[in-house]
Amino acid sequence: MTFTSTQSYVATKDLTVAVNAAVTLQRPLLVKGEPGTGKTELARQVAASLGMELIEWHVKSTTKAQQGLYEYDAVSRLRDSQLGDARVHDVANYIRKGKLWQAFAAPARVVLLIDEVDKADIEFPNDLLQELDRMEFHVYETGQTVRALHRPVVIITSNNEKELPDAFLRRCFFHYIRFPDPETLRAIVSLHFPQIKEALLTTALTQFYDIRETPGLKKKPSTSEVLDWLKLLLAEDLSPEDLRGDAKSALPKLHGALLKTEQDVQLFERLAFLSRSTR
Numbered sequence: 706m707t708f709t710s711t712q713s714y715v716a717t718k719d720l721t722v723a724v725n726a727a728v729t730l731q732r733p734l735l736v737k738g739e740p741g742t743g744k745t746e747l748a749r750q751v752a753a754s755l756g757m758e759l760i761e762w763h764v765k766s767t768t769k770a771q772q773g774l775y776e777y778d779a780v781s782r783l784r785d786s787q788l789g790d791a792r793v794h795d796v797a798n799y800i801r802k803g804k805l806w807q808a809f810a811a812p813a814r815v816v817l818l819i820d821e822v823d824k825a826d827i828e829f830p831n832d833l834l835q836e837l838d839r840m841e842f843h844v845y846e847t848g849q850t851v852r853a854l855h856r857p858v859v860i861i862t863s864n865n866e867k868e869l870p871d872a873f874l875r876r877c878f879f880h881y882i883r884f885p886d887p888e889t890l891r892a893i894v895s896l897h898f899p900q901i902k903e904a905l906l907t908t909a910l911t912q913f914y915d916i917r918e919t920p921g922l923k924k925k926p927s928t929s930e931v932l933d934w935l936k937l938l939l940a941e942d943l944s945p946e947d948l949r950g951d952a953k954s955a956l957p958k959l960h961g962a963l964l965k966t967e968q969d970v971q972l973f974e975r976l977a978f979l980s981r982s983t984r
Contacts, residue, residue, distance in 0.1 A: 706755045714750040715893045723880035724751055733837055733859035738882030741927025744862040748818035758815045762804035768825045770832030773805040774842050796846050809853035817857040823866040830873035897932055908945040912957055921972055926963040934962040
């Protein structure tokens with residue numbers, strides 16, 4: 706089985722090569738790129754394309770690597786012991802399986818998404834090295850060793866919020882999702898809005914790329930944001946004439962879908978003022 710573009714996801718050639726290489730090498734695929742470029746969605750589409758179950762582990766700033774293996778609920782066991790509950794005699798009753806354990810124990814091969822690994826503490830990736838290498842871990846409370854029945858396809862995403870350890874990087878196959886060029890973005894839009902008129906699409910994408918290339922922009926709009934914008938344009942039944950004009954001379958129609966900081970809105974307001982004052 707090989708991964709290719711799906712009916713709802715456009716995968717560039719270099720991305721399909723990266724996914725299939727990681728699957729062949731049985732290495733975690735580390736995917737970086739701007740927020741909104743489809744990193745998380747990639748894991749879902751890989752699972753769909755390969756016919757595998759998807760297990761998602763969304764990492765937060767407080768997430769510890771141990772939580773991916775299991776958690777021992779000592780508080781509940783203490784409470785049950787005070788109440789005389791018979792469950793207290795079997796410590797396994799107080800072990801909660803984490804996402805890695807679920808992936809290791811799955812009866813068939815699965816896709817395991819470790820999403821936004823860079824949000825966690827810097828030691829988080831290092832704490833998973835052995836488990837991802839050996840595909841096993843030890844449960845100290847029960848004395849058992851959990852081994853993967855099938856090596857999962859591991860996809861790890863990062864928004865580059867912090868550097869990842871070299872030892873971790875060495876164990877991954879790496880791919881950076883570049884922002885799509887106009888041809889690829891047009892194909893992505895066509896998947897989501899097959900009925901969009903060519904004139905509106907051409908005008909909207911021209912203005913969108915003008916906005917992205919504006920010097921001084923704090924947050925460039927992403928793929929997901931241009932899809933939201935186009936959805937609004939279609940809902941409002943706007944025409945190409947409603948959008949035409951230099952993107953630097955005025956705020957775009959329904960700009961809240963594209964510009965997400967007050968600094969960027971103020972930037973366009975200043976550009977509009979300068980444009981009017983030089984006429």
